[in-house]
Amino acid sequence: MRHWPLTQLTLATPDLVLRIPDDDQLDELAQVAANGVHPPGAVRFPQSWASGTPEETARNVVQNHWWARGDWSEDNWRLLLAVLHDGQVIGQQNLSARDFRITREARTGFWLGQRFQGHGFGTQMRAAALHLAFASLGAERVTSTAFADNTASRRVSQKFGYTPNGVRRLVVDQHLVEAHDSVLTAEQWRTQAQQPIIVQGFDACRHMFCALANPEPVDVVRHV
Numbered sequence: 001m002r003h004w005p006l007t008q009l010t011l012a013t014p015d016l017v018l019r020i021p022d023d024d025q026l027d028e029l030a031q032v033a034a035n036g037v038h039p040p041g042a043v044r045f046p047q048s049w050a051s052g053t054p055e056e057t058a059r060n061v062v063q064n065h066w067w068a069r070g071d072w073s074e075d076n077w078r079l080l081l082a083v084l085h086d087g088q089v090i091g092q093q094n095l096s097a098r099d100f101r102i103t104r105e106a107r108t109g110f111w112l113g114q115r116f117q118g119h120g121f122g123t124q125m126r127a128a129a130l131h132l133a134f135a136s137l138g139a140e141r142v143t144s145t146a147f148a149d150n151t152a153s154r155r156v157s158q159k160f161g162y163t164p165n166g167v168r169r170l171v172v173d174q175h176l177v178e179a180h181d182s183v184l185t186a187e188q189w190r191t192q193a194q195q196p197i198i199v200q201g202f203d204a205c206r207h208m209f210c211a212l213a214n215p216e217p218v219d220v221v222r223h224v
């Protein structure tokens with residue numbers, strides 16, 4: 001789409017493609033969520049968008065994408081990418097920021113349909129989001145939050161060497177949860193072995209993020 005250049009952005013990992021979903025892919029993504037993102041009763045997100053009926057969950061996904069697009073500004077953006085494996089939609093990777101121009105800080109979130117979890121996809125999704133944030137956008141910090149009992153999510157952050165950044169108490173659906181914040185700096189990220197990530201279409205939408213014109217080069221950056 002000419003007038004929404006984010007549709008040109010594609011990130012590729014060894015097994016996955018991440019991109020803004022078209023209408024059919026968004027519908028598929030909603031169905032993946034409706035089929036289950038976590039076991040009933042589990043608390044994984046501050047907003048319990050995946051805890052209602054399958055119809056409610058699916059609609060929440062669609063509306064969230066529309067909202068993120070409608071609400072987009074250079075100073076407050078939420079990039080919601082559909083994740084595809086072998087052409088099939090399996091989940092979603094988020095990267096968002098407020099006042100990125102000044103803070104140079106972005107935040108990630110992610111989820112997969114239950115049957116796609118535990119195959120290493122979440123790790124590749126995070127690698128792609130970190131690459132976009134640090135190598136393409138010029139972020140200085142990327143943060144992540146996971147609840148205390150979310151072993152998979154916390155393990156993914158641990159694998160990338162995040163530093164714990166405090167524990168907050170939240171109430172979700174009248175339940176007390178402990179939110180573990182963690183942060184990864186550009187310096188920490190640059191010293192790690194990098195996964196091969198290919199970014200396409202970024203130059204067309206760079207201006208929508210308030211990205212740095214020329215972030216420090218990283219060996220593995222490949223803009224096609």
Ligand SMILES: CC(C)(COP(=O)(O)OP(=O)(O)OC[C@H]1O[C@@H](n2cnc3c(N)ncnc32)[C@H](O)[C@@H]1OP(=O)(O)O)[C@@H](O)C(=O)NCCC(=O)NCCS
Nearest residue numbers: 044110111112117118119120121122123146151152153155
């Ligand atoms: C969180 C999520 C995106 C991670 O994706 P994933 O593909 O399942 O994660 P990966 O397979 O890449 O890695 C998960 C890591 O956690 C580990 N792990 C998962 N469950 C575990 C458990 N119960 N105990 C110990 N380790 C566990 C895995 O072994 C793996 O670590 P390893 O590579 O060192 O073996 C996915 O599980 C998910 O969608 N969960 C439900 C939604 C959610 O919680 N989203 C995040 C909200 S903060």
